Amino acid sequence: MHFFLFFLRCILELLILFSLCFCLRFVHHLQNLPQEPELSLARILETGVLPVVTRNTLHTYYIYDEKETGFEYELVKTLADKLDLRLEIQMADTMEEMEEALTQGRAAIAIPGSPALPAESLRTTRPYMYMELELVVHRSKMQIRSPKDIAGMRIHVPTGSDSYTLLRHLQADGLDIELVEESLCGEALFSKVASRIIEGTVIPGHMARRYQRYYPQALPAFALGRPAPFVWLVHPEAHRLHYTINRFLDQILANGTFETLYNHHYRNLDLFDYVDLMRFHQRLESRLPRYQHLFEKYADLHGFDWRLIAAQSYQESHFNPWARSHANARGLMQLMPRTARSLGVTNVHDPEQSIEAGVRYLKNLHNIFYQAEEPHRTYKALGSYNVGQGHMYDARALARRFGLDPNRWYNMEKMLPLLEKKEYYKDATYGYCRGSEPVTYVKRILLYYDIIRHKSLLESRTLPPE
Structure with missing residues (x-):
């Protein structure tokens, strides 16, 4: 009997000793588990701020007309809006500085804005392009x-x-x-x-x-x-944030949001004519200064960027107030005689009258397409300035017929050229039109607009100096 009790006590002591060892090992394991970073998703949601570090470049982030913009900025701003967070941008010049901001908890996301090899200690999101x-x-x-x-x-x-x-x-x-x-x-x-x-x-x-x-x-x-x-970069242990970003990227790639943002910044890059662009750069120096104050005055009056109006004027007349088209449109903004009369223009060759009336006419067209979101609304107004709003209505009807959204300009780019074909224009309310012309017209305006904007950015030094 005594031997049995002694044996039982030994077994109990061994069990207690084993349990104690197990508990100590478990505590040690917990202490050495990877910790969520200081800027975990829970912490970010609690503070309401999404801190992001990136470069100050045309592709990633810059200030234009006192507004933050850039392709990568607009991508991450879409994420911040989806999470109901305020976006906070920090600047870095090198990958090392971005990696340091992540590891030190000063930023939750780093956006290199170009293909780069991050440190092995960081985690990359899924590629988005x-x-x-x-x-x-x-x-x-x-x-x-x-x-x-x-x-x-x-x-x-x-x-x-x-x-x-x-x-x-x-x-x-x-x-x-x-x-x-x-x-x-x-x-x-x-x-x-x-x-x-x-x-x-x-x-x-x-x-x-x-x-x-x-x-x-x-x-x-x-x-x-x-x-x-x-790719974007996050802290290696920011598991929930990493998962959330990847889901977000999957969604915007699937629903067309990524395509819209990309097209806004990089569409029509193959539209390049060396001779035309060299002439344009020269006339930005020799002709634009004569009329810039008028573009600024009337664009501001109607809520447009003056650089967009200047780009449109160059497409119309190459900044020549005496320009005349084969269709008898005249002046800096190439107003047709009937349109000029309806807008109260007495001298189509007078730069101020032409610019004032042209911008007012564009604004009228812009008001018509109120159902479209920007930038599609402005693109449709520009296209209508060239081809007439009636043909734009026909293109919208065609878009509905093909199950496309009539408020997206990119669908108008597909529909307008169809109005050159009898099988489509014979049933259109406004009949035949040279539908390819407004498509090219808008593309060229946006090309010139991009160049004028860039010139302004360099002059204001909101991009790094060359």
């Missing part, structure tokens, strides 16, 4: 078409970029180039190529084609490697 990296050279080197043509070339790339990694791999494979890292954004390097300060650079293709508008003396030569992914 892929872009080929392209070599950019001066126009005098248009004969460069493949890697074998760049032997001995000195190529400058942004520090820590995917371009650098790609070119290092190509060097290792035998490509004879000199590679230089610079703490500059892609646009600054592009402008250096245009000015022949450097021989070449490598940046994402869509950015190269946009920068080509501003610096026509440089051009993308050919693509290098496979398309590179664009």
